[in-house]
Amino acid sequence: MAAAEVDRVTPMFWGLFSAGGFVVAFLLPVFIFMNSLAYGLHVVPWEKVEYGGALRWIRGDPATALLGSTLGWLGGWLPKLFLVLIIGGGLFHGLHRFKYVLYDVGLHRAKKVLDPILYGIAAAGTVAAVVLAFSFP
Amino acid sequence: MAVETVRKPYVRQRSAWWWTKNPRYVLFQFRELSSVFVVLYAFLVLWQLWALRGGSDAYYAFLVMWYSRPMMALNAVILAFAILHSVTWFALTAKVPLFRIKGRPPPAALVIGASLAIWVALSLLIVKLLYGGF
Numbered sequence: 693m694a695a696a697e698v699d700r701v702t703p704m705f706w707g708l709f710s711a712g713g714f715v716v717a718f719l720l721p722v723f724i725f726m727n728s729l730a731y732g733l734h735v736v737p738w739e740k741v742e743y744g745g746a747l748r749w750i751r752g753d754p755a756t757a758l759l760g761s762t763l764g765w766l767g768g769w770l771p772k773l774f775l776v777l778i779i780g781g782g783l784f785h786g787l788h789r790f791k792y793v794l795y796d797v798g799l800h801r802a803k804k805v806l807d808p809i810l811y812g813i814a815a816a817g818t819v820a821a822v823v824l825a826f827s828f829p
Numbered sequence: 830m831a832v833e834t835v836r837k838p839y840v841r842q843r844s845a846w847w848w849t850k851n852p853r854y855v856l857f858q859f860r861e862l863s864s865v866f867v868v869l870y871a872f873l874v875l876w877q878l879w880a881l882r883g884g885s886d887a888y889y890a891f892l893v894m895w896y897s898r899p900m901m902a903l904n905a906v907i908l909a910f911a912i913l914h915s916v917t918w919f920a921l922t923a924k925v926p927l928f929r930i931k932g933r934p935p936p937a938a939l940v941i942g943a944s945l946a947i948w949v950a951l952s953l954l955i956v957k958l959l960y961g962g963f
Contacts, residue, residue, distance in 0.1 A: 754961030
């Protein structure tokens with residue numbers, strides 16, 4: 693094998709794993725709480741989670757109101773960017789880690805099949821997140 | 830193809846439950862398992878966005894499922910694993926010295942403490958900024 697042959701693919705996925713790890717660590721718990729549990733625990737009212745409330749959330753109304761007239765335009769971007777970061781980061785981080793779980797239980801022989809499938813799912817999910825999130829006004 | 834060899838290496842037998850023998854290994858396996866829940870939640874949110882795009886009837890049907898007791902329980906489990914991920918992630922990033930203080934890597938306790946403080950502050954900021962408070 694030529695000495696010049698450098699593996700540039702593996703470090704890239706480790707980089708995404710690491711970046712996703714930070715995103716998931718800092719952003720995911722608060723999102724799960726607000727998105728899945730807060731209403732059930734009577735922390736937020738129904739108006740915030742029902743259809744209209746969800747649309748207002750993804751439109752960035754609270755952020756726009758808080759940021760004022762100079763930074764208000766950012767408000768509409770924040771929830772969508774937040775969703776893409778969490779979904780994309782979570783998928784690239786989680787599936788990379790899950791890959792090594794599968795290697796550990798003996799699937800390291802199936803590397804050539806497993807890697808494209810797992811990273812393919814992560815990439816497709818991230819694209820879906822971008823398309824869906826930015827399809828809202 | 831690999832070259833055929835005549836040697837017959839000894840492969841030590843290992844139980845599938847080897848990790849239950851030591852609390853450190855249990856924590857390791859649970860941390861690794863958190864990845865499954867993170868991925869699951871990413872897909873649940875994609876499903877939620879899909880339902881939201883489907884209009885008010887589709888989204889109400891989604892919410893009935895979302896706030897049912899089994900789903901609340903599953904989401905609580907996902908949150909527990911997400912918190913386990915956060916705490917273990919801060920603990921492991923503390924082992925990678927990104928900067929030095931007087932030529933020495935910062936003490937792990939300082940890095941973990943700072944990460945936890947940033948985590949809490951950022952979470953509160955998100956509640957305020959994206960959700961307009963409680």
